[in-house]
Structure formats: C-alpha cells, structure tokens
Amino acid sequence: MDPQHRIGTREEWLAASKALLVEEKAYTRAGDELARKRRALPWVKVDKTYIFDTLQGRKTLADLFGGRSQLIVYHFMFGPDWEEGCFGCSFVSDHMDGILTHLEHHDVSYVAVSRGPLAKIEAFKKRMGWKFPWVSSNESDFNFDYHVSFTPEEVASKKAFYNFTEQDVGIDELPGHSVFYKDEAGDVYHTYSTYGRGGEQFLSAYAHLDVTPKGREEKKNMGEWLKHHDRYEETASGCAACGS
Template identity: 80%
Template sequence: MEPQHRIGTREQWLAASRALLAEEKAHMRAGDELARKRRELPWVKVDKSYVFETPQGRKTLADLFDGRSQLIIYHFMLGSDWNEGCVGCSFLSDHMTGIVTHLEHHDVSYVTVSHAPLAKIEAFKKRMGWTFPWVSSSGSDFNFDYHVSFTPEQLASKKAFYNFTEQDVGIDEQHGHSVFYKDEHGDVYHTYSCYGRGDERFINTYAHLDVTPKGRNEASNLTDWVRHHDRYEDGARGG
C-alpha cells in the first residue's frame, strides 16, 4: 500500500529540510551530552568470580577482555532449554560481524554471553554464520546478577528486577548490554548497562529504516517482520 503524504515543491522541501536539519543537529548534540554523562557514571568493582565456558576452555570475566582494557558484553536471549536464539537478539547480532574488528583495534573487546550450554550456543552460531566471540555463563550467577536471567520463583511472583525496575518480565531470559573496564592492576569494574529499547542504538538497520518514507513500519515491535536471516522466504519483499 502506498503511503499517503502531502506533495510539495522543491522550494518547500528545501525550506522544511533546513528546519529539520536544525532539529537533527540539536538531537545529535543532546546525544553527545548523554554519552558524556554515560561515561561519568560511577564504576562498581566486580568482586565476584565469574567463570564462562568458551571454545578455548573455561575463562574468567577478566580473561574475556583478551588483553584490552574495555569490554562490551551483549546479553543474548538463549536459555538452557531453548531450541534457538531469540529473533530480536539474532537481528541485532547480524550487525556485529563486521564491527568487532574495528572495536578490537580501538581497545574494546566484544563478547556475547548466553545462559545456554556452550554446545547449544556453538550449534546456533554455526547455523547463523557468526564469527564474534560467544560464551556460556551456565555455570555461574552472571546472568542472574546482571538481571537478564530469572528464576521460576521470580516469574511466578511477577516480580523480577529488569531495566532498573521491578516488573513482570514474562519470560526466563531478557536482553541487554553491559560494559566493563579493567585497570592496570587487573581489577574489573562494571561501568554501564542498558536493556529493552536501550539496545536499539546497536541495530544499524533501524538507522536506515528511520530515514525512509515508511520508517520502521511496525505494528507493535520488530517481531512483526524480522525473522532469523535464514527464515526469510527466498525472493520475498516487504509490502
């Protein structure tokens, strides 16, 4: 269905675009200020020991830095009894393969973490054709401590802490990002986390859709149209 929209002259388009540019610049400057405030958050020292299962063997949280001082962890929704990874998490992860190299050359390691056993992670990773590091936290409290995995009791009570508030999460796994810093003494600090729609900034497809006439064109959320990239019908095009 064709979008209904007003039609104007080139002069009208130019005048409106100049006005919009002023707002876009203000929005960008506001984003820069938010980034500055994000970097100024107090750091919390990680005193608890976390061990992850990786293809190279067991590793600690400090090991995941891989010689760099900064670490971004993506909390990918793949539970121990799930048959495949979350569609939305997979959508986000499709954007990462080409980015990780650039992060690593700017003192930032990127690792995806799920609560599922490593064998299940490796099988799904192979299916998706991803190359970024992906490890299992199944033998530790990491997912629970960073509020992306939830116990049966929390689900039953409809009271779990997610996205900085107590709420009914409705499912045993949720998504998010957590950022860590390791100093020259080897001490690790938690510096930042975001959840929910906070993850959208990492989905470059949305940045492209947001400049198109139809925009995101979602009735409710990304699951209206996003599929695992190997589940789209060949030759299918969105209406």
C-alpha cells in the same frame, strides 16, 4: 505511494529540510551529552568470580577482555533449554562481525553471553554464520546478577528486577548490554548497562529504516516483521528481503 502524503515543490522540500536539519543537529548534540553522562557514571568493582565456558576452555570475566581494557557484553537470550537463540538478539548480532576489527583496534573487546550450553550456542552460531565470540555462563550467576535471567519463582510472581525496576518480565531471559573496564592491576569494574529499547542504539538497521518513507512499520515491536535471517521467505525471482 501513500495517497495521503503531502506533495510539494523542490523549494518547499528544501525549506522543510533546512528546518529539520536544525532539529537533527540538536538531537546529535543531545546524544553527545548523553554519551558524556554515560561515561561519567560511577564504576562498581566486580568482586565476584564468574566462570564462562568457551571454545578455549573455562575463562573468567577478566579473561574475556582478551588483552584490552574495555569489554562490551551482549546478554543474548538463549536459555539452557532453548533450541535456538532469540530472533531479536539474532537481529542485534547480525550487526556485529563487520565492526569487530574496528572495536578491537580501539581497545574494546566484544562478547555475547548466554546461559545456553556451549554446544547449543556453537551449533546456532554456525547456522547463522557468525564469527564474534560467544560464551556460556550456564554454571555461574552472571546472568542473574546482571538482571537478564530470572528464576521460575520470579517469573511466576511477576516480580523481577529488569531495566532498573521491578516488573512482570513474563519470560526467563531478556536482553541487554553491559560494559566493563579492566585496570592495569587486573581489577574489573562494571561501568554501564542498558536494557529493553536501550539496545536500539546498537542497531544500524533501525537507523536506515528510520530515514525511509515507510519507517519501521512496527505497531508494537520488531516481532511483527523480524525473523532469523535464514528464515525469510524466498520468491521464485530471488530473495524477498533484498528484492532480487
């Protein structure tokens, strides 16, 4: 127990919780309004043809919708020369398999996209035990056009466009989410993208940590504690991560 934390009575806790509830409700309503503004963004028609390598052969962006009208793309950091996927992107991806059915029955398809070759993607996906669709954009400009992959010149010059601004990215791959809509005529539109900490809205693990007494315990970022889920150390009594 934190010896510095204030200890109160049940009555004090209840009064403080009621006051906090007012702020939590305001936060929820603000989130609802923010979601409405996301949906109100103008759409941009995707005129360029993008080709992806998949287990079912080469597919276009329109093909990735799988018969649905909405598509969420996760820009997974896995460069052509990488031997494994980013641990942070893996953390995001650990959340996905359980909700895929719910998304698909709400007219939403989901796919992860990386520049890594499909063989490397499939090997890592098997290692991690994931089932969600994951394709390679290695032979297209998709990652560059949606500002999650960067040329050696951009990295060296410390001038790359990411998260809607020019900045020093420091690496050739960064994460993000992009959302697309396909109309009845088959035309595809880019409707939304988010990068950096914008991806936290997809992390229910963070939502759970945020209600615990110790919180996230991050001074800078998730790199201080996070690992691929198969690399947490085990103790003699079981899994250190689950306490068994």
